[in-house]
Amino acid sequence: MDFEPPFQGACKSLLQNSPIIDKFPEVEECELPVIDLIDLDSNHRNRDKCMNEIAEAASQYGFFQVVNHGISPEVLNSIRDEQKKVFHQPFDKKIEQRFLNLSPISYRWGNPNATCLRQFSWSEAIHISMADIPSMNEQHKSLRSIIESFVKNVSQLAESLAEILAQPLGVESSYFKDHCPPRTSFLRLNRYAPCPFSSQVFGLFAHTDSAFLTIVHQDQVGGLELFIDGRWIGVKPNPEALVVNIGDFFEALSNGVYKSIKHRVITNHKVERFSVAYFYCPSFDTVIQSRSTTEPAVFKSFTLREYKQQTERDVRELGEKVGLPRFLH
Numbered sequence: 436m437d438f439e440p441p442f443q444g445a446c447k448s449l450l451q452n453s454p455i456i457d458k459f460p461e462v463e464e465c466e467l468p469v470i471d472l473i474d475l476d477s478n479h480r481n482r483d484k485c486m487n488e489i490a491e492a493a494s495q496y497g498f499f500q501v502v503n504h505g506i507s508p509e510v511l512n513s514i515r516d517e518q519k520k521v522f523h524q525p526f527d528k529k530i531e532q533r534f535l536n537l538s539p540i541s542y543r544w545g546n547p548n549a550t551c552l553r554q555f556s557w558s559e560a561i562h563i564s565m566a567d568i569p570s571m572n573e574q575h576k577s578l579r580s581i582i583e584s585f586v587k588n589v590s591q592l593a594e595s596l597a598e599i600l601a602q603p604l605g606v607e608s609s610y611f612k613d614h615c616p617p618r619t620s621f622l623r624l625n626r627y628a629p630c631p632f633s634s635q636v637f638g639l640f641a642h643t644d645s646a647f648l649t650i651v652h653q654d655q656v657g658g659l660e661l662f663i664d665g666r667w668i669g670v671k672p673n674p675e676a677l678v679v680n681i682g683d684f685f686e687a688l689s690n691g692v693y694k695s696i697k698h699r700v701i702t703n704h705k706v707e708r709f710s711v712a713y714f715y716c717p718s719f720d721t722v723i724q725s726r727s728t729t730e731p732a733v734f735k736s737f738t739l740r741e742y743k744q745q746t747e748r749d750v751r752e753l754g755e756k757v758g759l760p761r762f763l764h
């Protein structure tokens with residue numbers, strides 16, 4: 436199929452040099468906490484309870500699901516359809532310098548920096564900076580317009596969740612409006628191709644997200660796994676829900692109270708999988724400083740620029756990001 440990236444060639448030497456793993460151990464599937472956001476309605480008597488549930492899930496699991504999130508099924512289905520169409524374009528087209536008229540390297544596949552099979556990702560992604568959306572190609576009008584609708588909704592959701600999570604930390608209510616202007620976040624369209632080595636290669640290797648929080652719309656194929664209490668757990672897809680996870684910057688801001696949990700995606704032998712992830716991020720010069728009235732700061736303050744530079748260096752030299760441990764006091 437001419438849309439498929441040459442995954443097999445790219446990870447051939449990694450496959451040869453890696454010890455043969457019979458199979459990834461079977462993981463248990465779990466239902467993440469599901470939080471009904473209808474309760475956030477300002478007059479609702481359950482509003483405080485709902486806010487507590489969000490903060491509790493963020494500190495216990497770092498991951499939760501939300502229903503009644505305000506994004507219509509039509510928008511969610513349309514973005515899935517458009518995403519499918521764009522990934523099913525010829526591979527040669529996708530690797531063109533200015534594919535969709537986005538910044539260079541917006542289209543990514545595999546992992547050119549992988550030094551071992553564990554770091555390879557049998558997937559492709561289009562990483563879209565919010566700042567790039569207005570310049571997207573005219574011939575992809577329908578993709579652009581559905582991205583705009585999705586982003587309009589998901590960015591509001593991200594801001595509300597962030598404000599709720601900020602409250603118990605004593606972070607001023609204007610913090611996110613001030614530091615996360617609309618242009619600084621990212622959208623990532625993911626496609627996980629069927630993989631003949633599904634017992635040995637990941638769809639997306641284990642990582643934490645460089646964001647305040649991430650909101651994921653996944654299809655019903657499944658494959659997302661989280662590392663909780665020393666073991667990997669599979670997330671059972673819920674068609675009504677979006678998945679929310681805490682990223683590194685909220686873990687740092689909250690002085691380790693909210694957890695940025697390692698997660699990965701396993702491949703599927705037969706079917707392709709799609710997901711859309713929205714990364715709620717601050718501007719480059721925002722200083723992220725751990726807030727706590729009672730505990731000493733666990734992390735040194737850093738700007739997003741410093742974090743990104745450190746991450747890029749680690750990926751170049753080690754094949755993967757080290758992340759927050761680099762900034763421990």
Ligand SMILES: O=C(O)CCC(=O)C(=O)O
Pocket residue numbers: 623625639644651653659698700709710711712
């Ligand atoms: O595909 C998923 O479910 C998760 C995607 C993800 O973790 C990411 O894009 O950072």
Ligand SMILES: [Fe+2]
Pocket residue numbers: 642643644649698
């Ligand atoms: Fe992620």
